Structure formats: structure tokens, C-alpha cells
Amino acid sequence: MRWLEKQRNIIDFTLSSLLRRKTKNIALMLVYTLVVFVLASVMFFAGAIKKEASIILRDSPEIIVQRMVAGRQELAPVGYMEVIKKIRGVQSVRGRLWGYYFEPVAGANFTLMVPEGGAEKGQIEVGKGILRSIRASEGDMLSLKSYNGDWVLLKIKGALSSESELVSSDLILISEEDFRRVFGISKEYFTDLTLHVHNSMELNTIAQKIQDLYPDTRPIVRDEILRTYDSIFNWRSGILLVIMSAAGLAFIIFAWDKASGLSAEEKKEIGILKAIGWETSDVIVMKFWEGTVISLSSFLAGIILAYFHVFFTSSTLFEPVLKGWSVLYPHFRLTPFIDEAQVMTLFFLTVLPYTVATIVPSWRAASVDPDSVMR
Amino acid sequence: MHGVDQMRKSSIYFIYLAVNLALVFLLSVHALFAVKYASSGLTLKAEMVKKLELTDLCLFTEARYTRSLSQTDFNTPFQDHPMSLEHFPSGSIVEPPAQLLRKGDRL
Numbered sequence: 001m002r003w004l005e006k007q008r009n010i011i012d013f014t015l016s017s018l019l020r021r022k023t024k025n026i027a028l029m030l031v032y033t034l035v036v037f038v039l040a041s042v043m044f045f046a047g048a049i050k051k052e053a054s055i056i057l058r059d060s061p062e063i064i065v066q067r068m069v070a071g072r073q074e075l076a077p078v079g080y081m082e083v084i085k086k087i088r089g090v091q092s093v094r095g096r097l098w099g100y101y102f103e104p105v106a107g108a109n110f111t112l113m114v115p116e117g118g119a120e121k122g123q124i125e126v127g128k129g130i131l132r133s134i135r136a137s138e139g140d141m142l143s144l145k146s147y148n149g150d151w152v153l154l155k156i157k158g159a160l161s162s163e164s165e166l167v168s169s170d171l172i173l174i175s176e177e178d179f180r181r182v183f184g185i186s187k188e189y190f191t192d193l194t195l196h197v198h199n200s201m202e203l204n205t206i207a208q209k210i211q212d213l214y215p216d217t218r219p220i221v222r223d224e225i226l227r228t229y230d231s232i233f234n235w236r237s238g239i240l241l242v243i244m245s246a247a248g249l250a251f252i253i254f255a256w257d258k259a260s261g262l263s264a265e266e267k268k269e270i271g272i273l274k275a276i277g278w279e280t281s282d283v284i285v286m287k288f289w290e291g292t293v294i295s296l297s298s299f300l301a302g303i304i305l306a307y308f309h310v311f312f313t314s315s316t317l318f319e320p321v322l323k324g325w326s327v328l329y330p331h332f333r334l335t336p337f338i339d340e341a342q343v344m345t346l347f348f349l350t351v352l353p354y355t356v357a358t359i360v361p362s363w364r365a366a367s368v369d370p371d372s373v374m375r
Numbered sequence: 376m377h378g379v380d381q382m383r384k385s386s387i388y389f390i391y392l393a394v395n396l397a398l399v400f401l402l403s404v405h406a407l408f409a410v411k412y413a414s415s416g417l418t419l420k421a422e423m424v425k426k427l428e429l430t431d432l433c434l435f436t437e438a439r440y441t442r443s444l445s446q447t448d449f450n451t452p453f454q455d456h457p458m459s460l461e462h463f464p465s466g467s468i469v470e471p472p473a474q475l476l477r478k479g480d481r482l
Binding site: 008011012015016019049052053055056057058059060061064066073094096100108109111113115116127129160161163164165166167168169170171173192194220224225228293296297300301303304307311322326327328329330335336337338 | 383384385387388391392395396398399402403405406409410413416417419420421422423424425426427428429430431432433434435436437438442443444445446
């Protein structure tokens with residue numbers, strides 16, 4: 001109990017001492033909180049979207065076969081389908097029809113796709129993002145300019161659910177006949193082929209066999225799809241981290257300057273404390289509490305604000321960065337998948353160094369003779 | 376007000392710390408429930424991906440190789456125009472030149 005009471009007395013003194021240099025310490029805490037907030041926001045956002053992508057895309061096609069000509073993706077002929085179907089281990093092959101359509105009025109790119117099982121001719125289902133960008137609603141007509149300049153008039157039969165916006169915001173589900181009319185693709189071709197296999201362990205072997213049969217193809221296995229998202233968000237976060245590391249370094253310099261170069265006033269304070277009977281260890285404990293008060297308070301405030309930013313305001317501050325040039329952007333709210341290990345890492349990277357940097361110079365000042373420090 | 380004045384500074388700080396820790400705890404509980412609650416939405420999205428054989432998230436619709444990132448090959452970022460090297464990060468980090476933002480000039 002005595003020990004606890006002693007610590008409380010030291011904390012009381014520390015807080016009074018911090019309040020004497022109010023402006024400086026409040027500024028320091030604001031910068032500290034801001035740095036933790038930005039770092040934690042990136043961490044929460046990247047972690048959540050990665051996890052969400054891995055869940056959503058785990059049932060994406062097992063193998064996709066693209067045909068490449070002169071470094072560009074070309075249409076895959078029906079004949080390829082027939083041969084690939086005969087490879088041992090292949091359960092089924094389907095020709096996918098999909099493509100991009102640039103809508104000049106809205107300035108947005110749409111993704112047109114023929115769903116498996118087909119769609120009704122002359123009617124389409126569209127993603128919410130499209131409805132927003134062309135200011136249309138269910139029952140309206142949408143005209144698409146075909147490859148030869150003719151207009152193809154389509155009725156918006158329905159909208160894809162808002163909940164699925166993260167995958168469907170720019171989608172137009174269209175019938176095969178209308179799709180081929182818009183893009184002028186003959187019945188002998190598909191955009192690419194999707195495969196289902198009996199044994200998922202054989203994916204790479206089958207992909208290799210396809211490439212041996214057709215060297216102009218590029219098989220993409222499901223793992224690659226999942227890996228793409230894993231690495232792309234690391235990379236994006238990485239780039240953001242490069243930008244933020246500049247802010248982080250500025251903060252470290254600020255904190256280091258504050259912590260290592262004790263002001264004359266602080267040295268005098270330590271001298272007086274020692275002269276009135278404080279032990280060196282007491283001075284170090286006081287400085288430990290000073291570092292902890294600033295860094296722990298800022299850390300907690302930073303992560304709380306970051307959580308609200310990412311999961312309650314849909315990362316408003318990141319939106320312009322993520323949007324890039326896109327006109328059509330999905331409205332989505334991320335699921336808060338939090339990695340505790342990452343939060344702990346952030347804690348050790350922000351709270352510990354500052355606390356240590358506060359203690360070391362005080363220990364040096366506290367171990368010299370009070371008389372010389374006060375002079 | 377009088378009570379607060381009489382309160383020890385350490386008590387005020389501990390109250391502040393306790394409020395913060397309580398908030399962190401509440402947010403952890405929120406995350407736990409939100410993940411549970413979101414499972415139906417995630418299933419819906421996963422089913423749509425399976426049914427329509429989708430491959431990508433609709434996050435970056437600015438260009439075809441950013442819309443379908445997983446379908447991109449090594450050549451695509453260099454196809455649109457000579458300035459389009461390394462499009463993936465620039466689309467989200469660097470603002471494109473003003474003339475490229477004109478309607479109709481979009482990639």
C-alpha cells in the first residue's frame with residue numbers, strides 16, 4: 001500500500017510538472033495521437049480489407065484460362081474449350097463473357113457480364129454504383145453504344161443488393177445475345193474460360209497441362225487470385241507507410257529532442273528534487289510516469305479514433321486516395337477484423353521508445369551533483 | 376466543480392485512463408459482434424462471387440487492369456499510353472495530370 005501511495009504522489013507531482021509546460025506537452029500529445037491515428041487507420045483498413053477479400057474470393061473460379069496474343073488478352077475460341085475439357089481431372093469448362101464499357105456521359109467504366117444460366121434478352125441487372133453514376137433507377141432504360149455505332153436499348157430490371165457493392169458496384173448482368181451485339185463478338189469466342197476440377201490438389205498440374213497444350217494461354221489459379229489481393233494491399237499500405245514514415249520520423253525527432261535534451265528548467269527541477277532528498281531512482285520513476293502519461297494517453301486516443309475512422313466513417317480520410325481516378329466507387333463498410341498482434345506491435349513501437357527516451361537523459365541528469373545541476 | 380478541484384491529479388488521470396480502456400474494451404466487443412453480424416453479408420458476397428464466377432473486388436474502376444487486378448498480366452500497365460507505367464499505386468496515391476481528368480479522356 002505504501003508503495004502504491006508513493007507512486008500516486010509521484011504521478012501527482014509528474015502531472016503538475018507536465019501542466020507547468022502545458023502548451024508544449026499538449027502539442028506533443030496532439031502530434032503523437034495523430035501519428036498513432038494514421039498508422040492504426042492504415043493497419044485496420046489494410047487488415048480488414050485483406051481478410052474480407054480472402055473470405056469473399058475463396059469461391060472464385062479454380063482456374064481461369066486467358067488467351068494471349070502479342071502481350072494482350074484475346075478472345076478464347078470455343079475449340080480450346082473442347083480440348084481442355086478432355087484433360088484428366090477437369091470436371092467442367094465454361095466460357096465466360098465479360099468486358100468493360102466506358103460510359104462517356106458519366107465518365108465511368110462499367111463491367112458487363114453474362115451470368116451463368118443467362119439473362120433475359122433486352123433486360124439487365126445493375127450494381128448500385130451504376131445507378132448512382134447515371135442517376136437511374138429500376139425500370140429505366142439504359143442505352144449502350146455497340147461496336148458499330150448502333151444503340152442497344154436495355155431495360156433495368158433490377159439492382160444488385162447494396163450489401164454486395166464491394167464486388168458488384170459496377171456490374172451489368174446482361175444476356176448473351178445483347179452482350180455479343182454490343183461488342184460484336186461471334187458465337188465461336190468467349191472472353192476467357194473457367195474450369196472446375198475434381199481435386200484441388202491438381203490445380204497446378206492441370207494449369208501446366210493447359211499451357212503445354214496451348215502455349216498462347218495463361219492459366220490463373222485461384223491461389224494467385226487470392227495472393228494478388230494479399231500482396232496488393234500490403235503494397236498499397238507499404239506506399240502509404242512510406243509517406244507516413246516521413247511523418248513518423250519527424251515525430252521521432254520531435255520526441256527525441258524533447259526527451260534527450262533536457263531544458264535548463266527541467267535540469268534545475270531535478271537538482272531541486274535531489275537537494276530536498278529525492279533519490280535518483282525516484283527521479284527516474286517520475287520520468288517514467290511522465291513518458292507513460294504522454295505516450296499511453298496518446299496511443300489509446302489514437303487507436304480509438306482510428307477505429308471510429310475506419311469502421312464507423314468508412315475511412316473517409318482514405319477515400320480520395322483509394323478512389324484514384326475512379327468515377328464509380330462502391331459504398332461499403334468494412335467488417336472490423338482486428339489483428340491483436342498488430343495492435344500490440346504498434347503499442348511496442350510507439351509507447352516503449354518514447355518512455356525509454358524520456359528516462360535515459362533524466363537518469364544522467366539525476367546522477368550528477370545537485371549543486372552543479374542547479375547552477 | 377468544487378469536487379473536481381479537490382480531486383487529486385492522479386485520480387483525474389486514472390479516470391481518463393479508465394474511460395479510454397473502457398472504450399477500447401467496448402470497441403473490441405463491437406468488433407466481435409460486428410464480425411458475427413457481418414457473416415451473412417460476407418456469405419452473400421461469397422455466393423455472388425461463386426455464382427457469377429467473379430475474380431476481383433470492385434475497388435478501383437479507373438482502368439481495366441486496376442478493376443480486375445488478378446487478371447492483369449505483366450504487359451497491361453504499359454499498354455494504354457507511355458505515361459501509364461506503374462499504374463497500380465499511382466491511381467491511389469498520385470493525382471493524375473489535369474488534362475487526363477477531362478471526361479472522355481479517361482483510360
